[in-house]
Amino acid sequence: MSADPHPTLPPVRLPSDAELARDALVAPLFARAVRLARWAGPDTRVDIGGELVAAQLPEAAAALGLDAAGEEGPMLASQAWRVAVDTGLVDVTEPEDGDEDGEEESGTAVPGEDLALVAGGAPGEVLALWLAALDTVLADAAVPDLDDLVDALDAGGEIDFDQLDWNPRREADFLDGILANLYLLTVTERGASDGPVPLPVLAASMVIPEDMSEPTDAVLEQVSDAMMRLDDQFRQLEPIGLVEFQPVDEALMAEAGDEEFAAGSVAGAADDEDVSRYGMVRLTPLGLYGIRARMLEAGVAAPAVGELADKGADALLDGVCGYPEGAAQAEIEQWLAGRELPVAVAELLAAARGADEGGPLRRLRCQQALAPAGPDAEPAVRAVLDDPELGGLARVWLSERGAADVPAPDGAMVFWLTVDTIAAQLAADGEAAELPLLMESLTAHHAGFFDQVWRVEHPATAYVLEAMGRMHPDKKAAKEARKAAFKARSRQS
Structure with missing residues (x-):
C-alpha cells in the first residue's frame, strides 16, 4: 500500500471567471492593448509583421495618455500594439514589398472582430484573450534585453548568437x-x-x-x-x-x-x-x-477547487483523497452546496465503500464530509449501521451527536475500524509526527490489542502493523506490533 497518493500539484483556489475577467481587463498592458485597438482606424499604418510605423508611435503613446512618459511612452505603446495584434484585437494588412519606384508602402490596421468580446463577451472569452496576451508577453520576456543584443552585434551589424549565448x-x-x-x-x-x-x-x-x-x-x-x-x-x-x-x-x-x-x-x-x-x-x-x-495545455495535472462540484460522489471522494485537508474541505463544501443533504449523504456513504487501496482514505474524507451535517443526514447514516465497512463510521457520527439507540460495536468492528483509521491517516499524511500519539491512544484502550488485531479481515492490516512497529512510542508495543505484522503477512500469504 502506498503512503503517498497525492498528485504532483495541490489544488489551487481561484476566484470566479467573472472576477478573473475583471482583473484581466484592468491589467495595465491588456487595457492599453484594448485602447489601441479602439484607436486603430483608416489612418493607422503598419510595417512588415504588423508593427506600427515609427512615425505613429508617438501618436499611439498620446492615445494611451503616455505623453509625459518620455522615450518610454512609444516603447510601451509598441508593446501594447503587439499584444493587440497577437490577440486579434486588431486586424492588420501587411504592406507589399514596394511599388515600382522601389518605395516601401505601409500596411493598414482596423479593430478586430474579437474586440467586441471585451465589452460583450462571456468571462471565459475575455480570459481567452488575456491568455493570448500572456503568451506574447512570455515570449518577449524570454528574449535578451537590448543591451545584450547590442553587445552581440558583429562587424556586419548581425547578431552573433554564439557570443550572445542565447537559446x-x-x-x-x-x-x-x-x-x-x-x-x-x-x-x-x-x-x-x-x-x-x-x-x-x-x-x-x-x-x-x-x-x-x-x-x-x-x-x-x-x-x-x-x-x-x-x-x-x-x-x-x-x-x-x-x-x-x-x-x-x-x-x-x-x-x-x-x-x-x-x-x-x-x-x-x-x-x-x-x-x-x-x-x-x-x-x-x-x-x-x-x-x-498553461500547465493544463501541456498535459500537467493541475486541479482546482470546485471542479468536482458537478461530479458524482465517487469522483469527489477519489479526487479529494489527493488534496490537503483544507482544500478537501473546501471542495466537499462546494459539492454539498448544490445537493439535497439526505441524498448526498447516501451517495457519499456508498462511494466510501471498498476494499481497494484507496478505501481507508475515501472513508476518512467521507467522515470529513459528514462532520458538519445536521439531523437530516441521520436516516442515511443509520442505514449503514450493519455495514461491515461503514458501521463503525456511522456509530462514531451518531455518538458524537448524542443520538439515542446507537448499538455498541462488537470487537471485530472495533479492531477493523482501528486498522482502517490508521491506514487512512498514513495515506493522508504519511508518517506524520502526530500519528504515533494516535496509535498509542487507540491501542491503550484494548488489552491484548496485538494478540487480536493481526486476525482482522482488512487488506491493510499487515501494512498498518508494520507502520506501528516503526512508529509506536512504546518500545514494547512496537515489538509486539512487528510480531503481529509477521503473523498477518503469513496469514495473508
Missing part, C-alpha cells in the same frame, strides 16, 4: 520552470501560501542541485545571474497582471560586488535578513489562473 527554447523552458515553481510554492498549503516569494529562493530552485548541501562559488554566481534575469523578466510580466513584483534593490547591487551579492542573496533568503532587498514576487489570482491554464 530561445532554453530561455523559454527556464522561465516556464520558474513560473511552475512559483505556482507550486503558492498553492502548497504548507509552503509559501499567499506570501511573496524571495527572488533568491526562486533562482536557487532552478540552479542549485537538490543533493548539494553547500553551494559552490560557481553555483552562487549562477544564482546571481539567474536573479538578474528574473528581475528583468518579472518587470515585464507585472503589467499583464501575472505577478506583483518588488524589484532587486539597485543600491544593494551597488554596495556589493558580484560574489558578495551572490552569496548574500542566498544567505539573506535563508536567514530572512533584509530578504526583500533581493526582490520579492507573488503570483496574482489571475497569474495562478494563467499558469494553471
